[in-house]
Amino acid sequence: MSCLIALLRDARVVTGRDVATGEVEQDKQELAGRWLGAVGYMTLFDQIGSAYRPSNEAELSGQAFIKALQYFAPEIGELERDALYALRCSFVHDYSLINIPFMGSQQLRERRTHHFMLTASDEAGPIVRLPSQRWDGSIDRCRLSNATWVNLRALGDLAEQVFCRLVAHHEAGTLTIALPGGLNELQRRYAMTIRPIRFVDP
Template identity: 35%
Template sequence: MNFKNLSNEEIISFHLNLIEPYDDDTIVFSSLVAALRDARQATGRNIETGENPDKNNNTLSSNWLGSICYLVILDQLGKCYKAKKDPNLTDLSPIQRCLKLNTKLSDQEIDAIYALRNAFAHDYSLSNKNSKKPSLTHHFTLRGAYTNPFIKIPSVKWDGQNENKSIDNTTIIGLPWIGDFVEDIYKIVSSLHTENKLEIIIPGGAEEIKNRYLLFSYKH
Protein backbone atom coordinates (compact mmCIF):
# COMPACT_ATOMS: atom_id res chain seq x y z
CA MET A 1 0.00 0.00 0.00
CA ASN A 2 1.36 3.43 -0.96
CA PHE A 3 0.69 5.77 1.95
CA LYS A 4 2.08 8.73 0.03
CA ASN A 5 -0.95 8.96 -2.24
CA LEU A 6 -3.89 8.48 0.07
CA SER A 7 -7.07 10.47 -0.41
CA ASN A 8 -8.46 12.56 2.44
CA GLU A 9 -11.23 10.01 2.94
CA GLU A 10 -8.72 7.15 3.18
CA ILE A 11 -6.61 9.04 5.69
CA ILE A 12 -9.65 9.65 7.90
CA SER A 13 -10.64 5.99 7.62
CA PHE A 14 -7.16 4.86 8.61
CA HIS A 15 -7.03 7.35 11.48
CA LEU A 16 -10.35 6.21 12.91
CA ASN A 17 -9.94 2.48 12.29
CA LEU A 18 -6.48 1.42 11.23
CA ILE A 19 -4.41 -1.39 12.68
CA GLU A 20 -3.13 -3.60 9.85
CA PRO A 21 0.02 -5.22 8.42
CA TYR A 22 2.13 -3.05 6.15
CA ASP A 23 4.75 -5.59 5.05
CA ASP A 24 6.51 -8.63 6.50
CA ASP A 25 8.35 -6.65 9.17
CA THR A 26 6.09 -3.72 10.06
CA ILE A 27 2.54 -2.81 10.88
CA VAL A 28 0.95 0.60 10.48
CA PHE A 29 -1.58 1.79 13.01
CA SER A 30 -3.45 4.84 14.17
CA SER A 31 -2.49 6.42 17.48
CA LEU A 32 -6.18 7.13 18.02
CA VAL A 33 -6.99 3.43 17.83
CA ALA A 34 -4.02 2.67 20.09
CA ALA A 35 -5.35 5.17 22.64
CA LEU A 36 -8.83 3.62 22.47
CA ARG A 37 -7.43 0.15 23.08
CA ASP A 38 -5.27 1.35 25.98
CA ALA A 39 -8.18 3.25 27.55
CA ARG A 40 -10.48 0.26 27.18
CA GLN A 41 -7.97 -2.16 28.63
CA ALA A 42 -7.16 0.12 31.58
CA THR A 43 -10.85 0.56 32.42
CA GLY A 44 -11.84 -3.08 31.99
CA ARG A 45 -13.94 -2.54 28.87
CA ASN A 46 -14.27 -4.74 25.83
CA ILE A 47 -11.10 -4.05 23.80
CA GLU A 48 -12.90 -4.23 20.45
CA THR A 49 -16.19 -2.47 21.23
CA GLY A 50 -15.57 -0.28 24.27
CA GLU A 51 -18.59 -1.71 26.06
CA ASN A 52 -18.46 -1.81 29.86
CA PRO A 53 -19.25 -5.46 30.63
CA ASP A 54 -20.48 -4.93 34.18
CA LYS A 55 -21.45 -1.37 35.02
CA ASN A 56 -22.22 -2.23 38.64
CA ASN A 57 -19.11 -4.21 39.52
CA ASN A 58 -16.37 -3.18 37.09
CA THR A 59 -13.86 -1.71 39.54
CA LEU A 60 -11.48 -0.80 36.71
CA SER A 61 -13.97 1.58 35.11
CA SER A 62 -12.76 4.38 37.40
CA ASN A 63 -9.06 3.83 36.65
CA TRP A 64 -7.28 7.20 36.48
CA LEU A 65 -4.87 6.27 33.69
CA GLY A 66 -7.72 4.95 31.58
CA SER A 67 -9.67 8.14 32.21
CA ILE A 68 -6.70 10.30 31.18
CA CYS A 69 -6.39 8.27 28.00
CA TYR A 70 -10.07 8.83 27.21
CA LEU A 71 -9.65 12.58 27.77
CA VAL A 72 -6.64 12.62 25.41
CA ILE A 73 -8.84 10.97 22.79
CA LEU A 74 -11.30 13.86 23.16
CA ASP A 75 -8.41 16.25 22.55
CA GLN A 76 -7.37 14.46 19.38
CA LEU A 77 -10.88 14.17 17.97
CA GLY A 78 -11.65 17.81 18.77
CA LYS A 79 -8.41 18.93 17.18
CA CYS A 80 -8.99 17.00 13.96
CA TYR A 81 -12.69 16.95 13.14
CA LYS A 82 -16.14 18.45 13.30
CA ALA A 83 -19.38 17.81 11.45
CA LYS A 84 -19.59 19.82 8.23
CA LYS A 85 -22.77 21.49 9.48
CA ASP A 86 -21.25 22.61 12.78
CA PRO A 87 -19.55 25.95 13.52
CA ASN A 88 -15.76 26.05 13.94
CA LEU A 89 -15.79 27.30 17.56
CA THR A 90 -12.16 28.38 17.23
CA ASP A 91 -12.32 30.19 20.57
CA LEU A 92 -12.57 26.86 22.40
CA SER A 93 -9.89 24.30 23.13
CA PRO A 94 -10.13 21.02 21.17
CA ILE A 95 -11.58 19.12 24.13
CA GLN A 96 -14.16 21.83 24.82
CA ARG A 97 -15.11 21.99 21.14
CA CYS A 98 -15.47 18.22 20.93
CA LEU A 99 -17.79 18.12 23.94
CA LYS A 100 -19.74 21.19 22.86
CA LEU A 101 -20.46 19.80 19.40
CA ASN A 102 -21.13 16.18 20.33
CA THR A 103 -22.87 16.21 23.71
CA LYS A 104 -25.63 18.05 25.54
CA LEU A 105 -23.38 18.95 28.47
CA SER A 106 -23.60 22.49 29.79
CA ASP A 107 -20.69 24.90 29.45
CA GLN A 108 -20.05 24.52 33.18
CA GLU A 109 -19.84 20.73 32.86
CA ILE A 110 -17.60 20.97 29.81
CA ASP A 111 -15.23 23.32 31.63
CA ALA A 112 -15.16 20.93 34.59
CA ILE A 113 -14.13 18.03 32.36
CA TYR A 114 -11.48 20.20 30.71
CA ALA A 115 -10.20 21.20 34.15
CA LEU A 116 -10.04 17.54 35.23
CA ARG A 117 -8.07 16.71 32.10
CA ASN A 118 -5.59 19.48 32.97
CA ALA A 119 -5.31 18.34 36.59
CA PHE A 120 -4.73 14.73 35.55
CA ALA A 121 -2.37 15.37 32.65
CA HIS A 122 -0.25 18.17 34.09
CA ASP A 123 0.57 16.69 37.49
CA TYR A 124 -1.79 13.77 38.18
CA SER A 125 -3.67 15.75 40.78
CA LEU A 126 -7.27 16.54 41.63
CA SER A 127 -7.14 20.31 41.44
CA ASN A 128 -6.74 22.79 38.61
CA LYS A 129 -6.20 26.54 38.96
CA ASN A 130 -6.63 29.04 36.14
CA SER A 131 -6.42 32.71 37.04
CA LYS A 132 -7.37 33.84 33.52
CA LYS A 133 -10.50 31.68 33.31
CA PRO A 134 -12.07 31.02 36.74
CA SER A 135 -14.48 28.49 35.25
CA LEU A 136 -11.49 26.14 34.90
CA THR A 137 -10.58 26.41 38.59
CA HIS A 138 -11.83 23.27 40.33
CA HIS A 139 -10.88 20.74 42.95
CA PHE A 140 -12.41 17.33 42.46
CA THR A 141 -13.88 14.37 44.23
CA LEU A 142 -14.06 11.37 41.93
CA ARG A 143 -16.62 8.60 42.23
CA GLY A 144 -15.88 5.07 41.09
CA ALA A 145 -19.49 4.44 40.10
CA TYR A 146 -22.15 5.78 37.75
CA THR A 147 -23.17 8.72 39.87
CA ASN A 148 -26.27 10.72 39.06
CA PRO A 149 -25.69 13.36 37.92
CA PHE A 150 -22.50 12.57 36.00
CA ILE A 151 -21.00 15.89 37.15
CA LYS A 152 -22.09 17.84 40.21
CA ILE A 153 -21.04 21.48 39.98
CA PRO A 154 -20.75 23.00 43.48
CA SER A 155 -23.04 25.81 44.49
CA VAL A 156 -20.05 27.63 46.00
CA LYS A 157 -17.20 28.42 43.62
CA TRP A 158 -13.73 27.38 44.84
CA ASP A 159 -11.37 30.39 44.90
CA GLY A 160 -8.25 28.34 44.13
CA GLN A 161 -6.85 28.64 47.65
CA ASN A 162 -5.96 25.25 49.10
CA GLU A 163 -6.87 26.27 52.62
CA ASN A 164 -10.39 27.05 51.42
CA LYS A 165 -11.19 23.64 49.96
CA SER A 166 -14.37 22.13 51.36
CA ILE A 167 -17.16 19.74 50.50
CA ASP A 168 -19.27 22.75 49.53
CA ASN A 169 -16.92 23.84 46.75
CA THR A 170 -15.77 20.47 45.41
CA THR A 171 -16.71 19.32 41.91
CA ILE A 172 -17.86 15.69 41.88
CA ILE A 173 -17.41 13.51 38.78
CA GLY A 174 -18.37 9.87 38.24
CA LEU A 175 -15.34 8.57 36.33
CA PRO A 176 -17.03 5.63 34.56
CA TRP A 177 -19.19 8.12 32.67
CA ILE A 178 -16.12 9.62 30.99
CA GLY A 179 -15.43 6.39 29.14
CA ASP A 180 -19.07 6.16 28.07
CA PHE A 181 -19.10 9.73 26.78
CA VAL A 182 -15.89 9.32 24.80
CA GLU A 183 -16.97 5.99 23.32
CA ASP A 184 -20.23 7.61 22.21
CA ILE A 185 -18.38 10.56 20.65
CA TYR A 186 -16.01 8.22 18.83
CA LYS A 187 -19.03 6.43 17.35
CA ILE A 188 -20.58 9.77 16.34
CA VAL A 189 -17.39 10.88 14.56
CA SER A 190 -17.03 7.51 12.82
CA SER A 191 -20.65 7.65 11.66
CA LEU A 192 -20.22 11.19 10.33
CA HIS A 193 -17.28 9.97 8.26
CA THR A 194 -19.26 7.02 6.92
CA GLU A 195 -22.05 9.42 5.90
CA ASN A 196 -19.57 11.87 4.30
CA LYS A 197 -20.55 14.53 6.84
CA LEU A 198 -17.18 14.90 8.57
CA GLU A 199 -14.82 17.84 8.05
CA ILE A 200 -11.08 17.97 8.80
CA ILE A 201 -10.24 21.09 10.82
CA ILE A 202 -6.65 20.50 11.95
CA PRO A 203 -4.55 23.30 10.35
CA GLY A 204 -2.38 20.97 8.28
CA GLY A 205 -5.37 19.06 6.94
CA ALA A 206 -5.31 15.38 6.03
CA GLU A 207 -1.53 15.39 5.58
CA GLU A 208 -1.06 16.46 9.18
CA ILE A 209 -3.37 13.70 10.38
CA LYS A 210 -1.37 11.20 8.33
CA ASN A 211 2.01 12.47 9.54
CA ARG A 212 1.05 12.86 13.20
CA TYR A 213 -1.35 10.02 13.87
CA LEU A 214 -0.57 7.17 11.45
CA LEU A 215 2.40 5.31 12.87
CA PHE A 216 4.67 2.43 11.92
CA SER A 217 5.78 -0.29 14.33
CA TYR A 218 8.37 -2.97 13.73
CA LYS A 219 7.37 -6.54 14.50
CA HIS A 220 10.84 -7.53 15.69
Protein backbone atom coordinates in the same frame (compact mmCIF):
# COMPACT_ATOMS: atom_id res chain seq x y z
CA MET B 1 -3.00 1.85 12.39
CA SER B 2 -4.50 5.07 13.72
CA CYS B 3 -3.18 6.70 16.89
CA LEU B 4 -6.82 7.34 17.79
CA ILE B 5 -7.59 3.62 17.71
CA ALA B 6 -4.47 2.84 19.74
CA LEU B 7 -5.54 5.45 22.30
CA LEU B 8 -9.07 4.06 22.47
CA ARG B 9 -7.75 0.50 22.88
CA ASP B 10 -5.42 1.48 25.72
CA ALA B 11 -8.08 3.50 27.55
CA ARG B 12 -10.46 0.55 27.29
CA VAL B 13 -7.93 -1.93 28.64
CA VAL B 14 -7.02 0.26 31.62
CA THR B 15 -10.68 0.87 32.54
CA GLY B 16 -11.77 -2.77 32.26
CA ARG B 17 -13.76 -2.33 29.06
CA ASP B 18 -14.15 -4.76 26.21
CA VAL B 19 -11.49 -3.81 23.66
CA ALA B 20 -13.89 -4.27 20.74
CA THR B 21 -17.07 -2.69 22.14
CA GLY B 22 -16.01 -0.31 24.91
CA GLU B 23 -18.50 -1.83 27.37
CA VAL B 24 -17.30 -2.26 30.96
CA GLU B 25 -16.81 -5.99 31.56
CA GLN B 26 -18.78 -7.55 34.41
CA ASP B 27 -15.74 -8.95 36.21
CA LYS B 28 -13.76 -5.68 35.86
CA GLN B 29 -16.18 -3.14 37.27
CA GLU B 30 -13.64 -1.89 39.81
CA LEU B 31 -11.33 -0.70 36.99
CA ALA B 32 -13.84 1.75 35.51
CA GLY B 33 -12.62 4.58 37.74
CA ARG B 34 -8.91 4.28 37.02
CA TRP B 35 -7.34 7.74 36.74
CA LEU B 36 -4.96 6.69 33.96
CA GLY B 37 -7.90 5.44 31.95
CA ALA B 38 -9.59 8.82 32.41
CA VAL B 39 -6.42 10.52 31.19
CA GLY B 40 -6.57 8.34 28.08
CA TYR B 41 -10.18 9.24 27.39
CA MET B 42 -9.44 12.93 27.96
CA THR B 43 -6.57 12.71 25.49
CA LEU B 44 -9.07 11.25 23.04
CA PHE B 45 -11.11 14.47 23.37
CA ASP B 46 -7.94 16.47 22.72
CA GLN B 47 -7.13 14.55 19.55
CA ILE B 48 -10.66 14.54 18.19
CA GLY B 49 -11.08 18.27 18.82
CA SER B 50 -7.77 18.97 17.07
CA ALA B 51 -8.35 16.83 14.02
CA TYR B 52 -12.07 16.68 13.22
CA ARG B 53 -15.37 18.51 13.14
CA PRO B 54 -18.78 17.79 11.61
CA SER B 55 -18.96 19.38 8.16
CA ASN B 56 -22.24 21.11 9.03
CA GLU B 57 -20.70 22.87 12.04
CA ALA B 58 -18.87 26.18 11.88
CA GLU B 59 -15.22 26.00 12.89
CA LEU B 60 -14.80 26.87 16.56
CA SER B 61 -11.83 28.41 18.35
CA GLY B 62 -10.42 27.47 21.73
CA GLN B 63 -8.99 24.34 23.30
CA ALA B 64 -9.31 21.13 21.32
CA PHE B 65 -10.77 19.34 24.34
CA ILE B 66 -13.62 21.83 24.61
CA LYS B 67 -14.24 21.76 20.84
CA ALA B 68 -14.59 17.97 20.82
CA LEU B 69 -17.39 18.24 23.37
CA GLN B 70 -19.05 21.14 21.56
CA TYR B 71 -18.97 19.28 18.23
CA PHE B 72 -19.77 15.74 19.35
CA ALA B 73 -21.45 16.08 22.77
CA PRO B 74 -23.46 19.31 22.66
CA GLU B 75 -25.66 18.07 25.50
CA ILE B 76 -22.77 18.78 27.92
CA GLY B 77 -23.24 22.33 29.21
CA GLU B 78 -20.61 25.04 29.22
CA LEU B 79 -19.89 24.90 32.95
CA GLU B 80 -19.64 21.11 32.85
CA ARG B 81 -17.27 21.29 29.86
CA ASP B 82 -15.08 23.72 31.76
CA ALA B 83 -15.07 21.48 34.82
CA LEU B 84 -14.03 18.45 32.73
CA TYR B 85 -11.31 20.51 31.08
CA ALA B 86 -10.12 21.58 34.53
CA LEU B 87 -9.93 17.93 35.61
CA ARG B 88 -8.06 17.12 32.41
CA CYS B 89 -5.50 19.83 33.23
CA SER B 90 -5.08 18.73 36.85
CA PHE B 91 -4.66 15.08 35.81
CA VAL B 92 -2.39 15.60 32.81
CA HIS B 93 -0.13 18.30 34.24
CA ASP B 94 0.05 17.27 37.88
CA TYR B 95 -1.97 14.06 38.43
CA SER B 96 -3.82 15.90 41.15
CA LEU B 97 -7.37 16.84 42.08
CA ILE B 98 -6.94 20.61 42.08
CA ASN B 99 -6.90 23.00 39.15
CA ILE B 100 -6.09 26.69 39.60
CA PRO B 101 -5.52 28.28 36.18
CA PHE B 102 -3.36 31.37 35.80
CA MET B 103 -4.13 32.27 32.20
CA GLY B 104 -7.26 33.54 30.47
CA SER B 105 -9.87 36.03 31.48
CA GLN B 106 -10.92 36.38 35.11
CA GLN B 107 -14.28 34.82 34.30
CA LEU B 108 -12.70 31.85 32.54
CA ARG B 109 -10.21 31.27 35.36
CA GLU B 110 -13.04 31.25 37.87
CA ARG B 111 -15.01 28.72 35.82
CA ARG B 112 -11.99 26.42 35.62
CA THR B 113 -10.94 26.67 39.27
CA HIS B 114 -12.00 23.42 40.93
CA HIS B 115 -11.08 20.88 43.53
CA PHE B 116 -12.44 17.48 42.67
CA MET B 117 -14.03 14.46 44.26
CA LEU B 118 -14.25 11.37 42.06
CA THR B 119 -16.59 8.42 41.82
CA ALA B 120 -17.00 5.51 39.41
CA SER B 121 -20.61 4.59 40.12
CA ASP B 122 -22.58 2.89 37.36
CA GLU B 123 -25.80 4.41 38.66
CA ALA B 124 -27.61 6.87 36.41
CA GLY B 125 -26.61 10.42 37.18
CA PRO B 126 -24.62 13.35 35.86
CA ILE B 127 -21.02 13.09 34.71
CA VAL B 128 -20.28 16.36 36.52
CA ARG B 129 -21.95 17.58 39.70
CA LEU B 130 -21.07 21.22 40.33
CA PRO B 131 -21.04 22.64 43.86
CA SER B 132 -23.76 25.00 45.01
CA GLN B 133 -21.00 27.34 46.19
CA ARG B 134 -18.01 27.88 43.91
CA TRP B 135 -14.60 27.11 45.41
CA ASP B 136 -12.44 30.25 45.61
CA GLY B 137 -9.10 28.54 44.93
CA SER B 138 -7.85 28.66 48.52
CA ILE B 139 -6.25 25.35 49.54
CA ASP B 140 -7.32 25.98 53.11
CA ARG B 141 -10.96 26.22 52.07
CA CYS B 142 -11.40 22.91 50.24
CA ARG B 143 -14.68 21.51 51.55
CA LEU B 144 -17.14 18.86 50.46
CA SER B 145 -19.64 21.65 49.98
CA ASN B 146 -17.50 23.37 47.32
CA ALA B 147 -16.09 20.25 45.63
CA THR B 148 -16.84 19.35 42.02
CA TRP B 149 -17.79 15.70 41.63
CA VAL B 150 -16.92 13.77 38.46
CA ASN B 151 -18.03 10.23 37.68
CA LEU B 152 -15.09 8.66 35.84
CA ARG B 153 -17.11 5.71 34.60
CA ALA B 154 -19.62 8.11 33.08
CA LEU B 155 -16.72 10.10 31.61
CA GLY B 156 -15.53 6.94 29.86
CA ASP B 157 -19.06 6.31 28.60
CA LEU B 158 -19.15 9.87 27.23
CA ALA B 159 -15.84 9.37 25.42
CA GLU B 160 -17.12 6.14 23.90
CA GLN B 161 -20.25 7.99 22.76
CA VAL B 162 -18.18 10.80 21.24
CA PHE B 163 -16.13 8.22 19.33
CA CYS B 164 -19.30 6.54 18.06
CA ARG B 165 -20.66 9.89 16.88
CA LEU B 166 -17.35 10.59 15.12
CA VAL B 167 -17.58 7.25 13.31
CA ALA B 168 -21.22 7.92 12.39
CA HIS B 169 -20.26 11.26 10.81
CA HIS B 170 -17.46 9.54 8.90
CA GLU B 171 -19.80 6.86 7.59
CA ALA B 172 -22.38 9.48 6.60
CA GLY B 173 -19.76 11.56 4.78
CA THR B 174 -20.32 14.50 7.14
CA LEU B 175 -16.92 14.55 8.84
CA THR B 176 -14.32 17.20 8.03
CA ILE B 177 -10.60 17.13 8.78
CA ALA B 178 -10.01 20.27 10.84
CA LEU B 179 -6.20 20.26 10.64
CA PRO B 180 -4.65 23.10 8.58
CA GLY B 181 -2.71 20.58 6.49
CA GLY B 182 -5.75 18.44 5.75
CA LEU B 183 -5.41 14.74 4.99
CA ASN B 184 -1.64 14.90 4.62
CA GLU B 185 -1.23 16.33 8.12
CA LEU B 186 -3.72 13.83 9.55
CA GLN B 187 -1.76 10.93 8.11
CA ARG B 188 1.59 12.33 9.20
CA ARG B 189 0.47 13.08 12.75
CA TYR B 190 -1.97 10.30 13.56
CA ALA B 191 -1.14 7.24 11.46
CA MET B 192 1.50 4.71 12.34
CA THR B 193 2.96 1.52 10.97
CA ILE B 194 3.73 -1.38 13.27
CA ARG B 195 6.79 -3.13 11.97
CA PRO B 196 7.93 -6.61 13.04
CA ILE B 197 11.12 -6.79 15.06
CA ARG B 198 13.96 -8.27 13.05
CA PHE B 199 16.75 -10.00 14.87
CA VAL B 200 20.13 -9.83 13.18
CA ASP B 201 22.69 -12.50 13.87
CA PRO B 202 25.88 -11.07 15.40
